[in-house]
Amino acid sequence: MSRLVMKFGGTSVANIERIRNVARHVERERKAGNNIAVVVSAMSGKTNELVGWCEQASALYDRREYDAVVASGEQVTAGLLAIVLQDMGIPARSWQGWQIPIQTSDSHGSARIAHINAAAILEAFEARAEVAVVAGFQGIHQETGRIATLGRGGSDTSAVAIAAAIGADRCDIYTDVDGVYTTDPRIVPKARRLDRVAFEEMLEMASLGAKVLQVRSVELAMVHKVKTFVRSSFDDPRDPKAGTLICDEEDIVEQQVVTGIAFSRDEAQITLRQVADHPGVAAAIFIPLAEANINVDMIIQVASENSGVTDMTFTVSAADFERAKSILHKAQPQIGFTSLTGATDVVKISAIGVGMRSHAGVAALAFKALAEKGINIRAITTSEIKFSVLIEAAYTELAVRTLHSLYGLDKA
Amino acid sequence: MSRLVMKFGGTSVANIERIRNVARHVERERKAGNNIAVVVSAMSGKTNELVGWCEQASALYDRREYDAVVASGEQVTAGLLAIVLQDMGIPARSWQGWQIPIQTSDSHGSARIAHINAAAILEAFEARAEVAVVAGFQGIHQETGRIATLGRGGSDTSAVAIAAAIGADRCDIYTDVDGVYTTDPRIVPKARRLDRVAFEEMLEMASLGAKVLQVRSVELAMVHKVKTFVRSSFDDPRDPKAGTLICDEEDIVEQQVVTGIAFSRDEAQITLRQVADHPGVAAAIFIPLAEANINVDMIIQVASENSGVTDMTFTVSAADFERAKSILHKAQPQIGFTSLTGATDVVKISAIGVGMRSHAGVAALAFKALAEKGINIRAITTSEIKFSVLIEAAYTELAVRTLHSLYGLDKA
Numbered sequence: 001m002s003r004l005v006m007k008f009g010g011t012s013v014a015n016i017e018r019i020r021n022v023a024r025h026v027e028r029e030r031k032a033g034n035n036i037a038v039v040v041s042a043m044s045g046k047t048n049e050l051v052g053w054c055e056q057a058s059a060l061y062d063r064r065e066y067d068a069v070v071a072s073g074e075q076v077t078a079g080l081l082a083i084v085l086q087d088m089g090i091p092a093r094s095w096q097g098w099q100i101p102i103q104t105s106d107s108h109g110s111a112r113i114a115h116i117n118a119a120a121i122l123e124a125f126e127a128r129a130e131v132a133v134v135a136g137f138q139g140i141h142q143e144t145g146r147i148a149t150l151g152r153g154g155s156d157t158s159a160v161a162i163a164a165a166i167g168a169d170r171c172d173i174y175t176d177v178d179g180v181y182t183t184d185p186r187i188v189p190k191a192r193r194l195d196r197v198a199f200e201e202m203l204e205m206a207s208l209g210a211k212v213l214q215v216r217s218v219e220l221a222m223v224h225k226v227k228t229f230v231r232s233s234f235d236d237p238r239d240p241k242a243g244t245l246i247c248d249e250e251d252i253v254e255q256q257v258v259t260g261i262a263f264s265r266d267e268a269q270i271t272l273r274q275v276a277d278h279p280g281v282a283a284a285i286f287i288p289l290a291e292a293n294i295n296v297d298m299i300i301q302v303a304s305e306n307s308g309v310t311d312m313t314f315t316v317s318a319a320d321f322e323r324a325k326s327i328l329h330k331a332q333p334q335i336g337f338t339s340l341t342g343a344t345d346v347v348k349i350s351a352i353g354v355g356m357r358s359h360a361g362v363a364a365l366a367f368k369a370l371a372e373k374g375i376n377i378r379a380i381t382t383s384e385i386k387f388s389v390l391i392e393a394a395y396t397e398l399a400v401r402t403l404h405s406l407y408g409l410d411k412a
Numbered sequence: 413m414s415r416l417v418m419k420f421g422g423t424s425v426a427n428i429e430r431i432r433n434v435a436r437h438v439e440r441e442r443k444a445g446n447n448i449a450v451v452v453s454a455m456s457g458k459t460n461e462l463v464g465w466c467e468q469a470s471a472l473y474d475r476r477e478y479d480a481v482v483a484s485g486e487q488v489t490a491g492l493l494a495i496v497l498q499d500m501g502i503p504a505r506s507w508q509g510w511q512i513p514i515q516t517s518d519s520h521g522s523a524r525i526a527h528i529n530a531a532a533i534l535e536a537f538e539a540r541a542e543v544a545v546v547a548g549f550q551g552i553h554q555e556t557g558r559i560a561t562l563g564r565g566g567s568d569t570s571a572v573a574i575a576a577a578i579g580a581d582r583c584d585i586y587t588d589v590d591g592v593y594t595t596d597p598r599i600v601p602k603a604r605r606l607d608r609v610a611f612e613e614m615l616e617m618a619s620l621g622a623k624v625l626q627v628r629s630v631e632l633a634m635v636h637k638v639k640t641f642v643r644s645s646f647d648d649p650r651d652p653k654a655g656t657l658i659c660d661e662e663d664i665v666e667q668q669v670v671t672g673i674a675f676s677r678d679e680a681q682i683t684l685r686q687v688a689d690h691p692g693v694a695a696a697i698f699i700p701l702a703e704a705n706i707n708v709d710m711i712i713q714v715a716s717e718n719s720g721v722t723d724m725t726f727t728v729s730a731a732d733f734e735r736a737k738s739i740l741h742k743a744q745p746q747i748g749f750t751s752l753t754g755a756t757d758v759v760k761i762s763a764i765g766v767g768m769r770s771h772a773g774v775a776a777l778a779f780k781a782l783a784e785k786g787i788n789i790r791a792i793t794t795s796e797i798k799f800s801v802l803i804e805a806a807y808t809e810l811a812v813r814t815l816h817s818l819y820g821l822d823k824a
Contacts, residue, residue: 016465016468016469019469050488053428053488053492054491054492054495056428057428057431057492057495057496057499058495058496058498058499060499061495061498061499062494062495062498062505064505065491065492065494065495065498065505065506066491066495068487068490068491068506068508069487069488069491069492069495072484072487072488075480075481075484076462076465076481076484078480079466079477079478079480079481080465080466080469080477080481082474082477083466083469083470083473083474083477083478083481084469084470086470086473086474086477087469087470087472087473093474093476093477094477094480096480096559098510099557099558145511146511147508
């Protein structure tokens with residue numbers, strides 16, 4: 001019998017009726033001859049409620065206690081789905097992270113999965129043809145025996161990790177959209193669902209703002225070569241539609257140069273004027289930020305020749321903006337800038353495609369097209385399979401539509 | 413340092429503000445020099461919500477899954493209280509049942525505590541003067557590794573069991589009333605708070621309808637001689653009032669004959685007419701009920717002399733009424749009754765007091781007083797320290813007030 005992991009997010013398990021619908025999807029796959037592990041999120045709204053209580057309890061809450069509180073949401077869903085499956089005559093039991101166990105690092109609140117012992121689940125498959133219903137988002141730190149959670153969206157990561165651990169043939173991520181699109185259809189009505197996306201592309205898309213999968217789940221899928229299928233949980237369980245398969249590059253026959261356009265509004269721009277242009281000044285700026293766990297993304301340095309000073313512009317996530325400014329002000333004596341300006345009305349637009357590796361000048365086309373629309377580019381970064389531009393937020397829709405058309409992604 | 417267990421029920425932890433109030437009670441006791449284990453219930457309403465989902469999921473839910481779902485309520489409160497205590501500068505951590513572990517039997521939904529390993533909590537006391545915040549109502553069945561709950565009100569039992577395991581000097585049960593009363597003050601405004609109640613009396617009161625403590629918690633307190641103090645969580649934490657101490661009989665100086673009047677509306681009466689009066693007929697009636705886990709309480713047999721038949725009247729809990737009738741109808745051929753009648757508009761009124769052991773005729777006074785008020789007694793049971801009468805429910809208040817006055821329990 002083949003093995004399948006099925007993951008359902010919060011909106012798919014929002015109430016008992018929806019959980020019953022999830023069970024019908026499981027029933028279909030079981031009848032098709034699969035041994036199944038189902039990974040579930042908390043019922044929608046529950047995690048926010050639990051997080052809210054922790055924040056009310058203390059602004060500086062102990063992350064170990066936070067984890068013990070918020071992990072309960074997924075435990076509830078897992079138990080309820082097991083009951084519903086049994087009610088339909090399907091043998092099932094729930095598994096909490098510590099029961100399997102799913103061993104994690106001790107970085108509570110954003111723990112990484114270190115190891116999964118799949119023996120108990122495989123034994124339940126072999127001995128009782130039992131569906132394993134696994135509480136997502138959580139594991140246990142082996143040394144302390146305390147519950148650790150994987151960060152928001154962590155149930156995707158749980159699903160892929162379990163798929164790798166049990167050697168699943170496929171990992172199906174059921175969500176409230178029916179797959180991965182060339183861009184956000186709310187912005188570009190001509191956006192198309194992709195039949196297949198390469199792991200590398202999906203990783204960039206997720207990192208650059210596409211919200212369909214947690215970034216770490218895609219990393220894991222890529223490392224362990226877990227074929228991951230994104231599909232809709234609101235399809236008729238008897239007749240589900242197609243979704244998007246995330247797979248190896250070589251499994252994609254007809255590769256586009258650009259596969260998708262992603263964008264992220266979660267950006268903030270910081271500019272330091274008249275920084276002394278000498279070796280070590282970049283370290284003086286970026287080391288204090290790194291020590292505060294603030295990721296710096298795009299960096300531009302504009303030096304006036306022979307002036308001895310330079311302007312430094314870079315981006316951080318909007319959530320880190322205030323903290324970054326305060327750190328830089330404290331470090332002003334060491335850095336020596338004359339002024340610090342910032343902006344949060346910026347957006348990062350990215351084009352992704354493994355085809356860029358073999359095609360030169362892909363980004364240059366974009367710079368020209370955006371200029372023709374009067375869109376000013378504030379910063380640029382590129383890598384082997386993507387490029388990103390930072391622009392004023394007001395131009396988001398125009399820029400996304402322009403690039404979507406430019407690279408031939410509009411619907412036929 | 414002395415050791416103290418403090419238990420807080422659902423209304424005492426209903427929101428973060430109330431949890432903060434709980435933390436102030438803990439702070440006071442800690443400053444007084446105690447090492448403290450706090451046992452908490454789920455936030456009020458949460459357990460009902462979780463139970464409701466299980467019932468919606470399946471009328472015949474798997475009790476192991478039910479336990480996994482409902483135990484989450486207490487886990488949330490434990491984490492939140494630990495965060496609040498830390499916020500006040502008090503070292504604290506939460507403990508779920510499986511983390512301690514609290515080992516239980518496998519009778520999921522109404523498990524019994526088999527053993528508690530107190531080593532980790534004691535180590536936290538010694539090494540870090542840390543408050544242990546324990547999720548009530550739950551443990552783990554050691555062989556299966558699955559979560560088991562102790563039944564409604566089970567957090568009282570968790571508290572007393574932990575008090576016994578850590579050798580606590582006292583177990584304080586904080587609740588929404590300020591102690592144990594001579595009877596329900598809503599029915600008898602002259603009811604008095606008792607300063608002290610003997611274990612045996614409290615056990616009878618809890619069994620006979622007083623809702624202040626779970627019956628099993630009192631059994632455990634009696635067996636392990638845990639001094640248990642019932643008090644109000646709504647007192648000013650800086651200046652708490654008195655409550656009721658449940659303690660050994662010999663610690664009560666001035667013992668009343670009757671300590672309290674309890675009543676239970678959760679009763680149903682069944683009468684079988686013209687049962688053949690021969691050996692074995694009682695077994696034919698009561699064994700099928702026992703096999704269905706239906707407890708029979710009061711039993712009266714009225715035989716007409718030399719008629720060869722007898723009428724049997726007995727009571728079961730109202731929840732078991734329909735099931736009991738259906739079982740008896742099925743067993744009619746073996747029992748041989750001519751008719752079965754039942755009533756749920758009945759109430760059991762009980763008077764409790766260890767003083768009854770040394771005073772004769774205590775119950776007879778009651779029969780006379782009730783008869784004078786025109787109250788018909790349908791059944792009577794007595795034991796060493798209590799007697800109960802079954803009467804028509806409409807007379808509940810009148811009967812309770814009559815007995816409360818009769819035995820001198822009215823306020824001075």
